[in-house]
Amino acid sequence: MAVKPHECLLVEIFAAHVREQRLALGLSQEQLAERAGVHRTYVGMLERGEKNVTIYNIERIADALGVEPAALLERNCGSTHG
Amino acid sequence: MAVKPHECLLVEIFAAHVREQRLALGLSQEQLAERAGVHRTYVGMLERGEKNVTIYNIERIADALGVEPAALLERNCGSTHG
Numbered sequence: 001m002a003v004k005p006h007e008c009l010l011v012e013i014f015a016a017h018v019r020e021q022r023l024a025l026g027l028s029q030e031q032l033a034e035r036a037g038v039h040r041t042y043v044g045m046l047e048r049g050e051k052n053v054t055i056y057n058i059e060r061i062a063d064a065l066g067v068e069p070a071a072l073l074e075r076n077c078g079s080t081h082g
Numbered sequence: 083m084a085v086k087p088h089e090c091l092l093v094e095i096f097a098a099h100v101r102e103q104r105l106a107l108g109l110s111q112e113q114l115a116e117r118a119g120v121h122r123t124y125v126g127m128l129e130r131g132e133k134n135v136t137i138y139n140i141e142r143i144a145d146a147l148g149v150e151p152a153a154l155l156e157r158n159c160g161s162t163h164g
Contacts, residue, residue, distance in 0.1 A: 010141040010151055054134045058155070059092040069092055070152040073140070 010073060015049040017072040021065045036064035092155060097131040099154040103147045118146035
């Protein structure tokens, strides 16, 4: 039973954190993509929660933003769902 | 240039956290796999750092362990490498 990425809450949380951190640095999606060494459209898809991102790319994006990977997965919604 | 998962530090950190939490709960790899709804050999591969795990499965494993996903990615090695 394949679950589409956007149905996974953590994808949305990660997307929001990436966008927030990117904007705080004043970077465009293309600039962040270049820093992280990913395709320039990847960041847009990621920020729309369309990517079931891998741990490898979580690390690349976090390093490009200069934050800890764990910070991008902080769930502030309290209860573990499901 | 495909980078093998084990070359990505975060994969190893995640692997160590999952193993530590699993053992703390007294679960076998098969029991954790069953809780998380993944194949019974998946947890073994994951704990050996052989899996470029996706955010979807990070969430499933974290929920199965009853911990926050961010806790499984805490890098205690200080500096962001690279």
